[in-house]
Amino acid sequence: xxxxxxxxxxxxxxxxxxxxxxxxxxxxxxxxxxxxxxxxxxxxxxxxxxxxxxxxxxxxxxxxxxxxxxxxxxxxxxxxxxxxxxxxxxxxxxxxxxxxxxxxxxxxxxxxxxxxxxxxxxxxxxxxxxxxxxxxxxxxxxxxxxxxxxxxxxxxxxxxxxxxxxxxxxxxxxxxxxxxxxxxxxxxxxxxxxxxxxxxxxxxxxxxxxxxxxxxxxxxxxxxxxxxxxxxxxxxxxxxxxxxxxxxxxxxxxxxxxxxxxxxxxxxxxxxxxxxxxxxxxxxxxxxxxxxxxxxxxxxxxxxxxxxxxxxxxxxxxxxxxxxxxxxxxxxxxxxxxxxxxxxxxxxxxxxxxxxxxxxxxxxxxxxxxxxxxxxxxxxxxxxxxxxxxxxxxxxxxxxxxxxxxxxxxxxxxxxxxxxxxxxxxxx
Numbered sequence: 001x002x003x004x005x006x007x008x009x010x011x012x013x014x015x016x017x018x019x020x021x022x023x024x025x026x027x028x029x030x031x032x033x034x035x036x037x038x039x040x041x042x043x044x045x046x047x048x049x050x051x052x053x054x055x056x057x058x059x060x061x062x063x064x065x066x067x068x069x070x071x072x073x074x075x076x077x078x079x080x081x082x083x084x085x086x087x088x089x090x091x092x093x094x095x096x097x098x099x100x101x102x103x104x105x106x107x108x109x110x111x112x113x114x115x116x117x118x119x120x121x122x123x124x125x126x127x128x129x130x131x132x133x134x135x136x137x138x139x140x141x142x143x144x145x146x147x148x149x150x151x152x153x154x155x156x157x158x159x160x161x162x163x164x165x166x167x168x169x170x171x172x173x174x175x176x177x178x179x180x181x182x183x184x185x186x187x188x189x190x191x192x193x194x195x196x197x198x199x200x201x202x203x204x205x206x207x208x209x210x211x212x213x214x215x216x217x218x219x220x221x222x223x224x225x226x227x228x229x230x231x232x233x234x235x236x237x238x239x240x241x242x243x244x245x246x247x248x249x250x251x252x253x254x255x256x257x258x259x260x261x262x263x264x265x266x267x268x269x270x271x272x273x274x275x276x277x278x279x280x281x282x283x284x285x286x287x288x289x290x291x292x293x294x295x296x297x298x299x300x301x302x303x304x305x306x307x308x309x310x311x312x313x314x315x316x317x318x319x320x321x322x323x324x325x326x327x328x329x330x331x332x333x334x335x336x337x338x339x340x341x342x343x344x345x346x347x348x349x350x351x352x353x354x355x356x357x358x359x360x361x362x363x364x365x366x367x368x369x370x371x372x373x374x375x376x377x378x379x380x381x382x383x384x385x386x387x388x389x390x391x392x393x394x395x396x397x398x399x400x401x402x403x404x405x406x407x408x409x410x411x412x413x414x415x416x417x418x419x420x421x422x423x424x425x426x427x428x
Contacts, residue, residue: 016222056384
């Protein structure tokens with residue numbers, strides 16, 4: 001008999017897409033198009049490189065029972081210290097990500113309100129942003145969900161409107177210029193950023209009916225469906241706006257190009273979509289912050305942090321209080337000290353991909369303990385390891401044009417990792 005808490009394959013794919021699709025798809029088309037014109041749409045082919053990573057981590061979650069956060073997989077396969085390292089880096093990676101999304105939002109607001117002091121002043125802007133996010137993350141889950149649900153619906157609205165307008169678009173034709181493909185490697189940062197978060201969707205496997213069969217289908221289906229959604233949205237923007245307007249105005253400017261005859265209606269649609277897009281950025285940052293607080297709370301609860309007892313203290317709404325405060329302070333510090341958005345995005349990619357390297361190494365260790373591991377598992381692990389190392393290397397190289405710039409840019413990550421080792425609590 002089917003259990004009440006089980007979900008269908010289609011439902012799992014839709015839930016997984018909701019987790020993956022975030023602010024990156026709204027920022028990436030402009031950056032990619034600026035570099036490679038119409039050919040920038042092929043940047044989403046990076047999904048084929050990331051897919052082996054997805055399959056590897058999915059296989060790890062099937063082979064290793066996990067009662068903790070994602071770091072627990074590495075902990076069980078490679079030991080306590082490696083588990084802590086993966087957990088702390090996972091926390092850092094999505095702290096960089098939340099900071100990058102807030103910085104994307106600030107850049108978007110500066111375009112619309114260039115003279116507003118509270119947006120111009122980065123210290124004031126981050127103070128307001130973190131005060132709002134702190135409020136949401138310290139209230140009850142029920143109250144937060146009342147905000148998150150409409151925000152999720154608004155998040156998808158711009159994508160579906162653009163895709164739905166493709167048959168009616170009268171913009172320029174797609175220019176197939178192979179010479180532009182050479183510019184793609186310099187513009188993959190936000191495309192990679194757009195696919196991170198798939199590991200959250202892996203947690204849905206446990207709720208699937210016939211999960212042994214539908215689990216892999218859900219992961220692959222979610223990933224490929226997200227890729228198709230990204231490609232169609234990007235293509236729709238090119239059809240509506242043309243590559244020059246997209247590179248100049250960004251995805252947020254598409255409302256002015258919608259095939260609507262009434263100027264009044266077009267203005268109202270533009271206002272509503274502008275609000276939806278800004279809310280989508282904020283919602284993504286808030287969701288990442290919530291995940292980071294949960295990760296830090298889990299590390300402390302598992303007694304992996306010295307003095308971590310204080311991080312397990314909750315407020316009257318049963319929300320982690322001091323773990324939240326530490327997260328808010330960290331994002332504020334990063335946002336004001338590292339204002340370069342692409343550096344933050346590359347630090348996100350580099351850090352999370354290094355966590356994936358540790359997780360896939362854990363999969364290899366698990367397979368090596370098996371008497372006769374399957375060839376498919378070994379191939380998945382091999383290609384997953386190569387892909388994660390390759391993309392991590394790319395992300396590091398993208399931090400700057402010289403080794404000195406790259407080393408300076410990676411200092412926040414190095415400093416945070418060293419600090420995490422100081423607070424690490426070995427098993428007594």
